[in-house]
Amino acid sequence: MTPFAKLFTALVFMLLPFMAKAQTTNYQVHSLFVVNIAKYSTWPTASQEFQITVFGKSKIFDELVKQTAGKHINGLPIKVTQTDNITEVGAPRIIYLADGKSSSLDDIMKVTEGKSILLIAEREGLFKKGAGFSFVILDNNTLRYDINGGEIEKRQIKVSKNLTSLANTVM
Numbered sequence: 001m002t003p004f005a006k007l008f009t010a011l012v013f014m015l016l017p018f019m020a021k022a023q024t025t026n027y028q029v030h031s032l033f034v035v036n037i038a039k040y041s042t043w044p045t046a047s048q049e050f051q052i053t054v055f056g057k058s059k060i061f062d063e064l065v066k067q068t069a070g071k072h073i074n075g076l077p078i079k080v081t082q083t084d085n086i087t088e089v090g091a092p093r094i095i096y097l098a099d100g101k102s103s104s105l106d107d108i109m110k111v112t113e114g115k116s117i118l119l120i121a122e123r124e125g126l127f128k129k130g131a132g133f134s135f136v137i138l139d140n141n142t143l144r145y146d147i148n149g150g151e152i153e154k155r156q157i158k159v160s161k162n163l164t165s166l167a168n169t170v171m
Helices: 003-018 027-039 060-068 099-112 149-154 161-165
Strands: 050-055 076-083 094-097 118-121 133-137 143-147
Touching: 027 050, 027 060, 027 094, 027 118, 027 133, 027 143, 050 060, 050 099, 060 076, 094 099, 099 118
Parallel strands: 050 076, 050 094, 094 118, 118 133
Antiparallel strands: 133 143
């Protein structure tokens, strides 16, 4: 096991008591996963900043702002934005699709088609419909993620094998 995999696994087990409650979403943990997915992925295009856009209203926005304040991902300063309007999505590196906007997945996929934008869905199962990652809460109430490798590859994003090896499901 690589040092990253050991660290990530240790982090997951340290956070198990806080990971997820049956009917509650722990956005602090979700945002930690989003930041780590970003850190261990690479994009083909250069940019001035690493933008993460939250599509829809979600408490993860506040958590991402807190966790990323003054930090960098792959040498780029992090900018977190939020929008409810598909025309204002812009060209971020990551779009986090809030649960309440899950029905907009097809529209977001059309708007971002051919672009190296990673779609991460809060709602379980959306990786089967085109999101690169979607979160899933396991029977033991731990938070994990599923990956759509084909969609990520089509968008020319490379995800660390360590992230893939820690996934619940890879399609």
